[in-house]
Every structure is written in structure tokens, then in C-alpha cells.
Amino acid sequence: MIQSLRSEASSSEDMFVQLQEIQESVRLAFLNCLLDFAGHLEHIGGGLSQNRSSRESAHFQDGYSNELPEKLSDPLPGSVTDPHQQLLLVLSNIGYCKDELSLELYNKYKHTWLQSRGKDEEDSDMQDLVMSFAGLEEKVLAQYTFAKTNLIRTAAVNYLLDAGIQWGGAPAVKGVRDAAVELLHTLVAVHAEVFAYCKPLLDKTLGILVEGLIDTFLSLFHENKTKDLRSLDANGFCQLMLELEYFETILNPYFTPDASESLKSLQGVLLEKATECVTETIETPSHQRRPTRGSDDVLMDDRQQGMTVSPDDLIALAQQYSSELLQAELERTRINTACFMESIPVPESAKAAYASFRGSMDSPSRNFRGSQPAVSGSPGFSRQRRR
Template identity: 80%
Template sequence: MLLLLQVHNTFRDLEESNILRSYTSDAIKEISMACQAFEVKESAPRTAVMALRTLQAGMTKIYILRLCSWMRTTAEEISKEETWIPVSILERKKSPYTISFLPLAFRSVIASAMDQISQMIQSSRSEAGKSEDMFVLLQEIEESVRLTFLNCFLDFAGHLEQIGSELVHNKSSQEILHLQNGYSHESEEKSSSDLEGSAVDSHQQLLLVLSNIGYCKDELSYELFNKYKTIWLQSREKDEEDSDIQDLVMSFSGLEGKVLAQYTFAKTNLIRTAVMDYLLNSGVQWGAAPAVKGVRDAAVELLHTLVAVHSEVFACAKPLLDKLLGILVEGLIDTFLSLYDENKSKDLRSLDANGFSGIFRDHIKSLSHT
């Protein structure tokens, strides 16, 4: 028993930094082979066989739990390393989401650990039928793996949310500094911190975060869940399995809505500025039934903002294009109405029906052809 205790303590001393090395799993395989060799010998003491089986079960549990710990810790570490460089369409397997390398690095970490965990659990299942204790232990291990797997995704979602919040906060801080000092530090930050090919504009970076979230929600969560759910599937009901993936997707959906609101809010501010220029600074005399050409030229300038957003979203997060533009167009109409209410007794006090109709007629016509 002293020898067993020493072996057990040796395995406990193997920290997470060594857990992916082959000698750990090889040692467990050697113990399994020793168990099988003892079992076929009639002269082998039963207590020796039971002791080896107990050792094998304990070592398997330690190994898998260490893998789970390594997986969660490493996934958290890589989540902080955003380079803002979009990957190629081949790297993202023709996904419509233009993502950065961050979700792929996360997938690599999860796959590295879960592949080894899957192999270890498969080999342990054949032994679980020989012992009630081993069967119960295996169920406990499977549940631990399931929870760790799901928590890794939730942690990753939390990091994506934090990245988005920091972008919004930093952008607001830069705008305040710009107003206070009369200049911006943006160019200094770009030259010192950005890598070649990376997204440097805060709106583009926020859209990249949004695209990463959409990719995790629609593709990565299903891909990895369906690949590894067999690890814990035997001990869970079908309804529970569906609940797991639904909860995972709902978490990313909620986060997607939050970041989408941040992005559309930023773009709505730009649209409001464009509408103000259109209504108040374009030189069009709305109260004098202006010429269509004058309205058209001003409308083209106004549309540049929406066209730029359309191009940006189409290139980075195409699945969100209709939803996002719908929000912005609604915001555009609301902005028209609010600016009219604000200025109807001043700059727009002489706005007549013909001029007012010209605003929307020409604008909507132009919009329908973009």
C-alpha cells in the first residue's frame, strides 16, 4: 500500500504543464495492462487486482480532471490575445463570418484536450462494467468533463463581451480627449500597437467581435458539441442534451444582441450627423419646393454613410446584414422625425408638403437602388 500511495502522490505532483505529455497517459495504459495480466492468473491475489483497479481508476480521474483544468486555464489565457487580423476564407472553412484567429485558437485548445479525454473515457468504459465503483466514478468524470466543456464556452463568451465593452469605453474616452485637447491620440496608438493587416478602426474591431460571436453561436458551438457530446451522452437524457446546446447558443445570442446594439449605436451617431448635414447644412431650401437635382445630390451624400455600413457589414458579418441595416434604416427615419421636431420652429419652419415629400421620395428611391 505504501508503493500505491507513492505512485498516487507522484501523479498528483504532475502539474497541468505536463499533462499533455504522452508519458502520463502511457503510465495509465501500463497500469491497465498490469490489471489484465493479473486477472488472467488464477494465482494472483484478489486484493492485488482490486488495488491495481483502484489505482487505475484514481489515476484516470486525476488525469482527466487535470486535462479539464488545463483546457479551461489555457482557453482563458488565449482569449486575451486578440490580434484583430481576419483569417482567410479557407482557414474559417468558407464561413460567412469574417473572424479573427481568436475563435480558431480557442477551438484548437478545446480539441487538444477533449480528444485525449475522449480516448481515455472510451478505454475506461470497458472496465466500468466490471465494477460498480468504477461505473459510478466514470459517471462523475463524464459530468465534470461536460461542465468544464460548457464553462469554457461561457468563459470565452465573457471574454468576447469584455473585449467589446473595452472597445466602446476606449472609443468614448478618446472622443472626450479629442474634445478637451483638440487632437486625437488615435494615430499614435495605431503606429505603436497594430499589426499589418489588422482591423484598426474601433467600429471595424467591434464588428469583428460581433462576427466572432456569430461564428461561435452558429458554427463552433454546434461543431464541438456534436463532436464531443458522446463523452457524457450515456449518462444523460435526450432532453438534457438539447438543453445544453440551447443554453450555449442562447448565451451567445444574448451577447450578440448586446454587441449589435453597441455597433448600431455607434453607426446611428454617424447617421444623425449625416442627416443633420442633409437637412440643415446642404444648402437646400426646403420651403421653396427645391429642385429635384438639389435634393438628389444631398441624398447621395446622405446615403454614403449607409452604403459604407453596408459594405463593412457585408464583408465581415454577412449573416447579420439584413438585421443590422433594418435597425439603421428605422433609426434613420426616427432621426428625420426627431430633427424635424427640433427644428420645425427654426431652420425648417417654412418646410412645405412638397419639400417634405421630396426628402423622403428621393431618399427612399435612392435607397432602393443601392
């Protein structure tokens, strides 16, 4: 029919103009229909985030909750009711529209209406559609990762501050603590959730959250360096270094360059604090009780033999514990973290694992306090209707 109209329009200028207007109207209607759909998905995602925030804040300090009114009807059997999982379903639909549906519909529309349009115009239309859905995808993903980051921060506080260990008088290192495994369980739950509802974004989502976890460690250290973390002895330093390497090994597939830089910064501030505290302890031993023999006693023996405590001494101790314990701890907890990788790679030697870190110690201009990545908002989505 369209081909017949074009043939007729070739002999009449008025008919040709009218046909062009019809084609442009159809084009705008088609594109705006998809953009309207994207807008509805954005509205759904925003509503889910708002409802989740309202539920989480509807509690009194005495433990009694101010429950929100229940829905008038019960959900259908098999329905997804968790707001985080619903957000992932919205994300999955956005990704399907971006990668498959919009292209399929556009090709059908193009086959009927666009034989006479230039390829550049066609590419521009398709690019605008993809960019609109991509921007929306980033926005909804940011809503999901923000909610999960709050949960991960709570788990990090429990791991670092509320696990019953005094970092200035830590016991001898015997392995990875249960608190470290419990922290990983938070990410295991996220992995299972994203794998089930929005698998294409699994790597990206966990990359964001792992980076956020390391930044949270840095933030907690700076927030508590005059309180719970005002002192860090050699045992505490070696314990944290072992567990950080444990985290890095297991979560390696999701470590971004920024996460790696943040980890180096964290290792640096821990080393700086431990060097300062251990030196003070050795110089004034009566101020520090050591109920168990561990790294502090080794350093004390060295001091009595006329040796000084340096950052390299602490790194060597941490390297020794890593060499002795890391592989066994990875094997012991393999079932807890199996979702992250099929086989957990273990460094051939602890020396290799610490090579890059030791290199930074050899530099006279080393900077222990690396800058944290700036937090920037995800690109917002706004519908641009065609005129």
C-alpha cells in the first residue's frame, strides 16, 4: 500500500507532501510510544524505591514499628513481592527493551515506512532510543545498588567494629574470622538475587557493590580512627591484612580498577596506623597488655635484640600469615563463597600477592592515604519528545 501511494504521489506534489507528513506522524508516534513506555518503567522503579525507603524508616526507636497499610488484595501465587527483586525485574525489562525489543520493533517499522529515508536518520533514531533506555537502566540500577550499599555498610560495621575484637590488643592470628565470612554472605545474597532476576547485569552490579565495600572500609577507618580504631597492634594488622587478601581473592572477578586503588589506600592507612602503634607499644611496653603470644611478641623480641620496627617488618609478618593460612581458609570456606567462582585461585606464593604493595613501601614518596573515588550520580533519564 505504501509503495502504491509513493507511485501516485510522484505525479502530484500535494499528495507527496501529505504522504511525507503521514510518514513523519507515524515516526513520531512510534518513537514516542517507546519513550512513553520507558517513562512508565521509570515511574515504577521510582515508586518501588520510595516504598522501600518508607518501609525501612517506619520504625520507632523502642523497637515498635509503624507499619504501612497492607494492600487490599493478597498477591497472586508466585508473585514477586520483595521491592529489591521487583527493581531487578524492572531492570530486566529495561535491558530487554534496550537490547532486543526496540531494535526488533524498529526494524518492522522501518520495513514498512522508511524505504525512502536516509541511513543516517535511521541510525540517529535508533541511537536515541538506545540512549534513552540506557540512561534509565543506569538510574534504576543506582536505586538498587544504593539500597544494597546500605545493607553492606551495616555488615561492614558488624565486621570491623562489633565483632568483639579489640584491634589494639588482638589475639594471635589463627585464620579468617567468622565475621569475615558473614560479611561475604551479604554479597552472596545479592549475587543470588541478581543472578535470578537480572543476570546480564550481575558483573556490573557486583562490581559497584565491591567497590562500595572497600570504600566503606576506608570511610569507617577514618570515622573511627580516634575511637574504636585508635590503636592497631601487629596481631590486628595481620588479621585485617589476611582477611582483606581473602576478600580480594574471592571477589577478584568483580574488582574494578577503582576498587583496587581503594584497597591499596586501605592497606596503606592500616600499615601506617599499625607501625605507629607497634612502635609506641615497644617503647612503652607497660602500657600494653598482651594476653597471648603473637606478632607483638615477635616484634618485641626483635626490639630487644636491637632491631627497629619498620613497615617492612609488619608486611613480612602479614606475608607469613598469608602464606601459612590463606589457602587453607579458602578451602575451608569454599562452600560459603562458591557462587563467586568455579574454582578459587590461590596465589603461588604470598610474596607474589604482596609484591605490588611492597613496591609502594620502597618509594620514599609513598602516599598512605590514597584519595577515594568521587561519588557521582548516575545519568538521569529524561524523555526527549521529537518535534
